[in-house]
Amino acid sequence: MVLSAQRSHRPLTYLATIVGILVAAAALLCAPPAHADASSGDEFPVTINSVTPAVATPGSDITVSARIDNPTGKKFTGTAMLSLSRIILQTAAQVTEWQQAKPLDAIGSSLRTQAVTIPARGSVVATFSLPATDLWLLQSGDGLGPRGIAVSVSGATKKVTGRLGVARSFFIWQPLADDETPSVNLSVAVPIVSSRADLIAATHPQGRLDRIVAASGSDPLVSWLVDPGTVVTAAGELSTDAVLAASAPADAQSKIWASRIEEAASDHDTYALPLFDADLSTLRTTSSTPRASTSLTDAVADVSGSWNTGIALPWQAAPTSSVISDAAAAGLDTVIARDGFDLAGNPTYTPGSVTQVSHERGTSRVLVSDSSLTDLFAATDPEQSPAQSAQQFLAQLVVLARQNPGHDRAFLVTTPRDWDPAIEHVRAIIQAVDEAAFVTATSLSDIDSFAAESVERNLPKRSSDDAPVQVSTEQWADTVSNVRKAKQFAQVTSNPEKITGPLGDSLLQALGYQWAGSSDSAASIIAGVDATAEAVRSSLDVVIGSDVNLVSASGLLPITVSNSLDQDVTINVQLAPDHPRLIAQAVKDVVVPANSELSVQVPVRAVGSGDVDVQVRLTAADSTVIATPADFTVRVRADWETRGTVVVGILLALTLVAGVLRTIKRGRASSRTTTGPDKEQDAL
Template identity: 25%
Template sequence: MTRPAPALPGRSPRRSLRAVLATLLALPFVVGPLVAPAGATTSVGSSATATGTDTMPVTVQISEVSPAVLRPGQDLVVRATVRNDGDTTIEHPRATVLLNRFRPSTRAELQAWTDLAPTAAAGRPTAQVTLTEPLAPGATAPVEVTVPAAAIGLLEYADSWGPRGLSLEIGDGGRRVGLQRTFLLWLTAEDVAQTRVSVLFPVVGPATSVTTTTEDESTATSDEDVPVDADATAPTVDESALESLTSPEGRLADLLAVTRGHPSVAWAVDPALLEEAEAGGPHARTWFDEVTTRTLPGRDVFALPWSDPDLAAAAHAGHADLVGVARDLSAATPDDTFGVTPRTDLLWAPPTGTDSSTAALAATLGVGTLVVGSDLLVPTDLRVTAGSRTSVDTSAGTQDVLVPDATLDALLTDPTSVEPGATTATTVQRVLAETAVATREDAANVQHLLLAPARDWDPDVPTATAVLDALESAPWLQATPVSTLIGSSDTGADRSPLPTTARTEQELSAAEVNALATARADAQAFASVSDDPTSLLTGVDESLVAPLAVAWRDDPAGRAALVQQAVAGTQERLAGLSIAPLSNTNVVSTHSDVRVVVRNDLATAATVTVELRPAKACLTADDSPTVTVAAGAQETVPVALTATANCEVRVDALLTTATGHVVSPTVEFTARVSPTIEGVGTVVVGILLAVGLVLGIVRTVRRGQSARRGARTEAEAIATGEVASVGVLGGGAPATGTTAAVRPAPTEEKR
């Protein structure tokens, strides 16, 4: 219990100009003058003396500053809970509200105020109460202090609106034993400039896995009946994990609770999560029903690529195509799954590893907007607030980027990282102070700010709800859909560039990404032979995209096993086309055929090319015939061969697509090539005939020459009187010395 004490004298807003100037000179809102030496006393009345160290025995938790935005003529009420964490009793506890009446002009000054040590000066006393009982060690007590409007002492000029430093001090006699700092928001005019603020929640679930489904043996009609989806891989999530996330205390249930009642909050949703929730357990189905029927309608909704792939991993491996596949899967998700027609022109970068290649990936895919973390593209001039929309130049062109406001993001998701010991009330006051200063920085050119928490944010529902309420109700703020921010222009603020390379160990390795991409390319090629390729590819893309999910960064070992499973499962599906075994054969003719039996065990017709590939040049295939084989049938295809020499050669028989991609196991056989006597004889006979022809001509010529030579010799003998002895038929040889009379041959004239 607290007992009101008389209000401390306040400052009149209409003091003389001299007094005001003196105050401005004496108490500027900077760190130095606010710091009081340890053990010094504050200047007014009953304010306590600071302790000699930064550690206070009493913890002060402000639970309410009412109203959050104070207007002239209103009383200020500060409520808190105090707890004695020390070892001694606080005998005479007293609570005092202190106010620094000077307006900070930069957001850095806001941080400087909250960073001050608890021993530092904390403002001028405005009102105090004395607790009715001593505060024993470990004891807690509620505190409520009302500051009358007359004691506020702030100027009421139209331009004097904005934040002021506010503190609640606990004293014990003449010393300070506890303190918490926050802000008062002073509003002197309703017609003030407005800063646009957008809020975007990423809504993703647990990592998507892959399960293997096999054919029920009872459906097979024979050993060769293999359905298209036999041994198919199908994506799924851990149902128990999803049930936990969508239960009343789960992260997804909390996101839903925070979003409820705030139509300006946009969602970027993984459609894989919605599909799994629709088919999940009771909590998941209840969550899905509320999301699709009451939450998403009427607000900006963006469909993330299916399974929320890791953009950085895909970019570093050079496989933007896999992210494109995930986007296609999202685009193909029925609108009924969302309850609305979502936009698909937004990508969300992973928490680490984002660099220039990640932005280039988004530009390559032609995605309008990339959301990055607030730790990237930091404004170089921190004295002014930069808008959240910017653009970066990449190797693939200019890419629009949304950069959340770092301080506002932290206040929404983890306020104690900004103000240690922050409560819901102090968080709201800090958000209002930050946005008020940002609005006042350049009233003629106010910025558009974005709050976009991380994927794994598990909101504190009361604090997050209070922050969103404040963003929607503050007079200097305008809650605006994210689509408006996307459609706005770049503010042109100078920012640090994206890192050139920022690989991280948590991301999927390039080798694993390449394995997934190769498996998909093989599946696409295999399906191209079918007259219904889609039926052969059902579930393939989902199973190969699933290991890319950002959620798998938390389980690298499980992800590696999933990659192997997805690749193996895809390869198992590339079956159903084959060549019947071929026996070894003798090729005994220069030209011959091999008859190849092509089998199609698929559920669709397939058009394939039959190729024979001899290992030696002594045998060649004259052509590669193309054949269409009906589902569950086989065709015999003759393939012409040409033998050019004797040899023994291994021949590979296989089926390919029109582009040469192999789609069947290779069948080997041996060909013993020995062209027949008929073939060789023809060549030999031809050669012999040619030789005989030449010899005949030569002989004929030689005979002609011998006859003429003989006639000429005989004539010469007669002319010289030398006559050869010629035997007489049936008689003996002429006697030696006798001369046979030879009648000369008749001349042409005598004939």
């Protein structure tokens, strides 16, 4: 019986053995090769495409979608997982730490998994859905805040095994109703400026300036800081007589962009920057500030007449009190600081951006940009999706909101002057901010009205510059002086604006660091202005011939004046003798035609004899000398006329006496001839 029983179990034993062999074979086929290494965690790129809703509340149905790429040449089968770290991230540093964690760092606990099969060098989208109740997060107000999430993919390839890729983002948990949730105010300031070399191309479709308008032009969160010179040039209204005009002429596309800016700005919170975004500190180094031409002034007024003013965006990222004072002198009582102004102490919350600074001209408000928010908004990570950028931005904002110090705070983001936005990322961030209850979109005009935070900040002792100083104080002072002299000269022309306008426009362009583009460009503008001013002042000249003889007590001295301008000039011609023996009378209101020479007869009077050095001065109506004086010598011989008169008189007298004597002599001879015969006749 026992033997029989053993025999009866043999088929089962054989079957078990066969099954074991098959299982082992299957395991060998499915298992990674013996030489497979542990993964580094970044072999398969993973991108989180969407997190909806952006802010989760009790009762929400949450969906997370991610794309997983297979860079290998073979089909991959593995597991995708959505995980959550339930620890509240309470500081900006913790948010950044989660986002920048290494691929194999902790990713929290699993929420959902799914099998994925990815074709060779292909991709698949993994979508995870779950109700908010599965998050098991706090339902009280203390639960407000960001939690880290991750989508990872695991499996084995020919070379590695384990976690092959991961992408991180955030759940934003808002347990209370909107009206019970603390909030902060946020404003984004976007400069719209350009270099002259890039301007026209930047306004074309998909150009940098075109993308700025497309990304930010329709939302109250964003305020514009616009250089009117950029818009005027794009519209083709910058005079071509300027020493420096745009590198390419305005075209149909640039004019369309300028029209879009003008139209959008009428319904948008927009501030006008100084013309050509000129550096305020350099402008303040001279008492005479150059003025734009009438045509440019009118064009700027047409474009920006309705825009706000009063806010300065210095080129110095961390403006010192002297820079803030210079802005105040220009009528700009609010200054944006993009750096510096670090907190002096350790407050229990993050203060808002509004502070106050005292300086030599009084007190100004300073809006200190939040560096973390600015970096996230302006410098989006190209490896992140728009959704990841938006969730990280919200995570930083909700950290600020949950601090809830009991008073309104306003935070500012300021993009760089050369910002080139990633449109989809920016739009995703703006939309997320608009939909979040813990942040209120606030215009720059509104944030400027917030009370200054009662916290102490360290005032920068030295400004940090984004660009090297392109025009030295000495260069600027010399060039302003040259332009001033050219303007004094221009008052004698029939159209002074034709001369002074382009000089003023060009001088302002030299101070626009972004506009000029480089130190070399700024230097070339200054050199061009100096050369033009000198050419203007030398366009009137006195043509000096040989020395002049004056042999009478009075007379007219011919003075030839040359005018190389293309317009008439009206001048006074004055002679300044170096000795009182010659007295000259000024000739006023002499009109010298364009591109011609004119001989001017100057009345003079001599009161003695001798050589006199004479200086010819061409002056304006106010007696300002407007051309380089010329010198010549007058040989005054006024007594020659007297002596000549005496000699002539004597000669005339002698001639008269001789004539009289001759007449008398003739008379006597005639008498003798007549008397002789008569006497003889009488004698007979």
